[in-house]
Amino acid sequence: MLTSIQWIYLVLILLIAFAGAYYPFAKPKQVRSNGGFPKGEAFSAGVFLALSLTMLLPSAFHMFQKQLPEINYPIGSTIAILAFLSLLAMEHMTMHSIENEVKRKRIPARIPFVMTTMIALPSFFLGATLGLSDNFGATLIFIAIILHKGTAAFALMLTMVRSTLSRSQTITLFTIFALSTPTGILFGGFVHNELTNSAVLLKATVLALGAGTFLYMGTMHEMKHAALIEHCRKRNCFLAMLAGLLITALVRFMVGEAHRF
DSSP states (O other): OOOHHHHHHHHHHHHHHHHHHHHHHHOGGGOOOOOOOHHHHHHHHHHHHHIIIIIIHHHHHHHHHHHOTTOOSOHHHHHHHHHHHHHHHHHHHHHHHHHHHTTSSSBOTHHHHHHHHHHHHHHHHHHHHHHHSOHHHHHHHHHHHHHHHHHHHHHHHHHHHTBSOOHHHHHHHHHHHHHHHHHHHHHHHHHHHOOSHHHHHHHHHHHHHHHHHHHHHHHTTTGGGOHHHHTTTSHHHHHHHHHHHHHHHHHHHHHOOSOOO
16 A cells, blocks of 8 residues: 555646646647756756665665575666666657658657657656655655656647647547556555565566666656756756755665665
């Protein structure tokens, strides 16, 4: 079962997703680009990095070592790398498709379908890691998620209303995206409550996948528009990123082991 605070985070994340999509959906003829929140995105990039490398990955290491002591290989790192590279490959394919179709007045329907998959998959793993975490860890992960969820929802809905999708198809596809993180939270909570050896290995795998996902979200998400590339060249945004990283690392030091079994 989820804790009360995790249920609150689940509901808030769902509301933020729909709030971010409201304007482009309600006024498709007036949709326009948004400057975003560079300091917030830079801060969350630092949080993502610290969560990945000081909480999730070390916890996955520990669990794999306890459950599979005979295997002298960094399984957690391998899973994290595979998650990172898979997301990078998906974004490459999506970005190339968008660039090839950018001159068209209406974006083909397959583009938002691919984008939804690309965003929903990491969103699920981010939610799963929140569901696996205690209240301290869950709060940090929640902050990192909401700093991206609203803008991601806005950008995704923007693409959908500019595409050839019908209104009903848009609602269905966006709902899948909006539910991805809450579904991940429920899945993480279920795994967290199971104490069998197989469940511990599953938890370790989810944490390693989450580590790779967080590392990707903090560095390469949106490629050349990633916060570390586009925003952190500015001193104030770079300092915001460091603040996110150091605060998260400090919390990790204060609360100790982030994930237990």
